[in-house]
Amino acid sequence: MKHSGNAMALDADVILDIKDISVAFGALKAVDRVSFKARRGQITSLIGPNGAGKSTLFNLVSGAIRPSSGSVEFNGVEVTGFSPHKLLHAGLARSFQITKLFFELSVRENLRLAAQSLESARHAFLPLGRNHHARQRVDELIEQFRLHQKVNEQAGYLSHGEQRRLEIAVALACKPKLLLLDEPTQGMSHADTEETGAMIQSLAGEVSILLVEHDVGLVMGLSDHVVVMAQGAKLAEGAPAEVRANPAVQAAYFGQRESDA
Numbered sequence: 001m002k003h004s005g006n007a008m009a010l011d012a013d014v015i016l017d018i019k020d021i022s023v024a025f026g027a028l029k030a031v032d033r034v035s036f037k038a039r040r041g042q043i044t045s046l047i048g049p050n051g052a053g054k055s056t057l058f059n060l061v062s063g064a065i066r067p068s069s070g071s072v073e074f075n076g077v078e079v080t081g082f083s084p085h086k087l088l089h090a091g092l093a094r095s096f097q098i099t100k101l102f103f104e105l106s107v108r109e110n111l112r113l114a115a116q117s118l119e120s121a122r123h124a125f126l127p128l129g130r131n132h133h134a135r136q137r138v139d140e141l142i143e144q145f146r147l148h149q150k151v152n153e154q155a156g157y158l159s160h161g162e163q164r165r166l167e168i169a170v171a172l173a174c175k176p177k178l179l180l181l182d183e184p185t186q187g188m189s190h191a192d193t194e195e196t197g198a199m200i201q202s203l204a205g206e207v208s209i210l211l212v213e214h215d216v217g218l219v220m221g222l223s224d225h226v227v228v229m230a231q232g233a234k235l236a237e238g239a240p241a242e243v244r245a246n247p248a249v250q251a252a253y254f255g256q257r258e259s260d261a
Helices: 002-012 054-062 084-090 107-118 132-144 160-172 190-203 216-222 240-245 247-260
Strands: 014-025 028-039 043-047 069-074 092-094 178-182 208-212 225-230 233-238
Touching (some): 014 054, 014 208, 028 043, 028 054, 028 069, 028 208, 028 225, 043 054, 043 216, 054 178, 054 208, 092 160, 107 132, 132 160, 160 178, 160 190, 190 216, 216 240, 225 240, 225 247, 240 247
Parallel strands (some): 028 233, 043 225
Antiparallel strands (some): 014 069
16 A cells, blocks of 8 residues: 555656657657656756757647647646647646747736736736736736836847746746746847746746756756657656766767767
8 A cells, every 4th residue: 555655646746747649740750659757846858959859749748739649648637639728727838939929018018918817707808907816916927037127118129038038927927837948048148048047947846847948058957857859759868967977868969069069
């Protein structure tokens, strides 16, 4: 009985369970029988060379693409093939590689629109001043992301780094259980990348995070668990130090990066 209880405790600790998931585009197997688990309150990262299939896998998890086989279990419920909208209501939110903000609206308005999902359908489109839950969430995010000086500025006038951080705040507005971040530091300066990495790390515990990121140094510094992909398949997984020391990973990925440097 004791062993069974331990197994149940471990299962309860898993927020995302990917089992043998695959998808093909014509003759190309973009993702080939990949399995891994992401645990609650932790940062799980997907890395791999260009063309490894990590973005496709990300799209399978987020509902943008339907798998040809395998399953996705989120928070104890099978959600394979759920639409992104349905997954959002279940507690899974994502940011995108290409910013999806309303550039002509202010920072506050972007956050308000995202936070409206916290209101009942009857109150969803009331002015922010009359939407208690949405207003409170917007104020929390402004404080958390230090946006006080930018709240009335149009999103289109923010710097690239500020836009990316606002997008993460927008994704968090609905208080998701799992946040999917797709290349959040793409195109950022070194200073912006460091600041964004620290911010992502600070979110762990508040929300579980699945991260696709090209910056290996950043991934190794902030992740609890790393999954390495190559040619559509899982090459290795484990703690950052374990993954970095793996000879197959070094040959397929780190060796390539280090020789390019």
